[in-house]
Amino acid sequence: MTELYKISSLGYGYDWGKTKVPVLKGVTLSVPQNSFVCLVGPSGSGKTTLLNLLGLLDQPHAGKIEFLGRDVSALGENDLQSMRLADLGFVFQAFYLIPTLSALENTTYFLGPLGLSKKEALARGEETLAKLGLFEHRHKRPGELSGGQRQRVAIARALAKRPKVILADEPTANLDRATSETIIGVFKDLQKKEGVSFIFSTHDTHLVSYAETLFTLRDGLLEKGAST
Template structure:
């Protein structure tokens, strides 16, 4: 199976009080296309930072990122935006739903930019919401929903466009066990039907049990043997 990501000597630091604070300290990692992988470890070890780098939201301080065979480390921002739109789905802990839009409008938000007609965008969004048990809430606004329901809308928005990869930061954190199970099954179905890769940052041992690959982070590095 071909590599989706190749990371070589990946480092990331940020400036705080005139000093560089290291977060990632040299990561070498290869993730296969179609993977179902979990990144685990204590809070503060760099898991979310690693996802942001994989999603081209942040740029590494040093090292190289290859995505689908292309060196994306130094791409111009407009090219990164294009890759994010067409190839990457994000599931953030903070949801980032648009409060003035309905559930179905949030879910279909990116689809017109990908060439979907209004009718096809609506159909695809409804199918995705139904998959996640949210079809009955399609015309509600985010603030009318529970935290777990908003989490699922964020998931629906990420997977509706059937991206090459979904990067998810604690996607089951706000879900009860039954809903989490259904959501994981939806992820696995998309992986099977569209060969979508899933890379999770998580503390959820149940989600980890479904992963083919588990990478343990400690002090900004991937532990050997992961």
């Protein structure tokens, strides 16, 4: 089967005045389909930066990303957009929910463009929110929800798409232990039943314990396993 990701010598830096501050200095990584991968590393080590590259939201400054067997740098904006829509789900560290839409409308936002009918989208949205314990809050807007509830709506929006991979940036950062357990259970279930892969960053040692593969980002490089 085609690898989900094949990444070699990835480099990325941010402009800081006239200098470029390197964050990723040659990240090499291979992720098969149906994976459950955890990415750890100190704050500022580049986890969000790497997830943005894996999500095809940024282009690397060096190196190569192959996603589902395709060299991302050779893809045009149309191909990138359709891959972001159909193949990738993203749970952002800052959620990026649409404030004027309800939890349910946020959850189903991409389902129309993915070809689901209104009825199918509604059923999928409600089912997903119910699994995350948010059914009774489905008509509330993000401003009327707690931080942890907003985080779960962001998770629901990614899950409802049933993409090939969900990239989740600290998906349990605002959640208590019991709710985190529920979320992890839903992730694992989707992996098992639908073959959806998960790549998530976290500082939560409990979440780390569920990882099938663990990578540590440190000093711009990625190591397999926990850092010592």
